[in-house]
Amino acid sequence: MDHSFFSKVKPCLITKSFVPENKETPIHFIANDIIGRKLFYRRNHFPYPHFTSSFYFLPISGSVNSPRTFSLQEIYSLPAKTIKVVLECAGNKRELFEPKVFGEQWGKGAMSQGIWKGVSLRTLLQYTGLMNSAREFVFEGYDYGQRPGSSQSISFSRSLPLKKALDPDTIIAYEYNDQPLPFKHGFPLRLIVPGWYGMASVKWLKKLTVIDHEFNGPFQADDYVYYPDKEIDTGKFSVTTMNVNSTIQFPLNMQLLRTGVYDIKGIAWTGEGNITKVEISLDDGQTWDLCRYTSASEKNSWVSWSYKWEVQKKGEYTLQSRATDSHGNVQPKKPLWNRKGYGFNAIDRIKVKVE
Known part of the structure; x- marks a missing residue:
């Protein structure tokens, strides 16, 4: 069957939500490993920040031997590192939890992947050093902005x-993707x-502070727990760490199909090692078959997979995908239920009807 519509739509x-802006990637209609900036999911806790100056500096202080402030030009001049990374919101698939949990009801698209270029943090620390107490x-x-239930403004x-x-x-x-x-x-x-x-991938970096104790800010001690x-x-x-996970991209859940041959397609990813199966x-x-990879299985990025399905019998079908990583982590039948709805990684499950 021709799925060229992936490249045409x-x-x-x-x-x-609009304020703060939270939007999902249309993950079921993504055919490439690299997501352009316009379709990269957006997750914000507050409105977008306003910069009052075109001059930008990144200070590093605290438990370091030599506190230092880096200009953008200095950071650009340092040895660079380029990596392909999948970023997934901890609340991805939250709407699938049973019983339901409160919070942004993300579907399966609070995740994206692309190529990031920058400077290893350890490179910057070569200029500041670290105290033994760090x-x-x-x-x-x-x-x-203000967190729900609080009248005090805080930074993320x-x-x-x-x-x-x-x-x-x-x-x-x-x-990002060879562009600023x-x-x-x-x-x-x-x-x-x-x-x-x-x-964990904090945006609009204002400063970096090395501390000699456990950080207990609300986005660490209360949220994301x-x-x-x-x-x-x-x-x-x-x-x-991200849980091992997978998503069926095609067919869509509750889609009507005709008898014939279909390429079931999807992605799988993990926070540890790489996907092995x-x-x-x-x-x-009831039974399981191996899928074939259509992209390389690499650390820090998702793998695309497919399976050729020849269906001649009409009726309703339940399709499931299950990923395993190199650390032996396997998607479970049921996720770890938690009241804030993080880390959903149960076996992906959709239904289709063949007419």
Whole structure:
């Protein structure tokens, strides 16, 4: 069957809220591994920031030997690193949780992928050094506002532990897909933390502070925390690494089909290692077959997969996809339910009817 419509249609972002602007990537209509800036999902907690000056500097202070402020020109002149990275909102697929949870009801498109260019954080730290007491790196963005239920304005701030901050692939990015970083995605500088959910990749970087204690800002101590119990906080733990996951892009859920041959298509990704296996079930999970990759399985990026399905019998079918990564993580039948709705990664499941 000819699926050339993928290259002909002009999909647009799916709006979830206007202020702050939150929009999904039309992931079911994406045929490429690289998402252009116009279709890259947008996740904001506050309105877009306003810069009062064209001069931009990034200060690094705290538990460092030599505090320093870097100009954009200095950062541009340092050795650069380019990486292909999938970014996924921790709330991706939130609308699929049962029982339902409150929060932005993301479907399957709160994720995108592209090529980021910037400077490894560890390169900048060569100029400042680190004190022995250094424990975490706090990244503060220029975006600010009031959290629900609070009258106090705060900036969006997150921290990284020493090991993750010093990973060579953790970069301060200034380009996306060989173009200057778009304003709505963090211009002039944003953090990119491969393997972790998107909340870690702080946009519109204002400053970096190295601290000798655990950071307890509200976007780390209250939000982006798994709370497995609906009422109490017992058993809570931080949202960090992306779960192994997959999405069926074609056919669409509840689509009507005719008998014939179809290429079932989708993507799979993980925060640890790389995808080693994607399986498809055409009978609601009773049996599973291997899918073939249509793109390379690489660390930090998704793999595209397909499966040729010849269907001659009319009726209703439940299709499922299940991914496995190189650390042995497998998509579960049911997700870890948590009251804020993070990290949904249950086996992807759609229904179609063949007429």
